Amino acid sequence: MYHRFDGYDELKPLLDGSDGDILRAFDGKPVLIRIPAASTVAAPRARLVSCLLHGNEPAGFRSVVEVLRRGERFPFDLWVLIGNVRAATEDGLFAHRHLDDQEDFNRVWGDDVPLLGASETRRCARAMLDELRSADLEAAVDIHNNTGRNPYYAVVPDPTPEARRLAALCADPVLAWRPHARPPLAALPPLRVHLARLHVEADFGKGKYTGEALGNRAHL
């Protein structure tokens, strides 16, 4: 249902390729990666970066791959979720938010999402969510693009002081706003930030806009 990598051993040969080579090697399936902490002695709790929940929003994927290519390990377990690989690789790279036969991968996360007769997208999201919950995450950042020529901004669904601090490390300004959808981070505890950066060139005709931010439409 999704690819799973633990550490760099199996990942490294893929990372030698271009961004497109890497994505195509995933063969249309989402990906979950865990880079184990450099040391297990007093390691802080795990952290997650997710990207490509929308297949036409490449900024997060490019950033994450850049980090992974360096082969670094961190004081904490780093988890990486690469979402709608199929949409990102159909008809060239980053051409579709999601495909016609798919649900929006950023709308199918949570315990209240029905699974009876559910789509592959939903079942995959639930399986990934189960695994991520067992990872005991401390923080999660979900990276999107939007259509506006605005600065980087972060959206904090729960504006606790800790979440605002994390958001401020990622972007300025920070918006407190709870998206009316079922993105993955809504299902994960407790410190979470959605991060958007400026513009992608792709067609957003299928996009469902859920809020206003800085005068531009954001589509978390």
Ligand SMILES: [Zn+2]
């Ligand atoms: Zn998005």
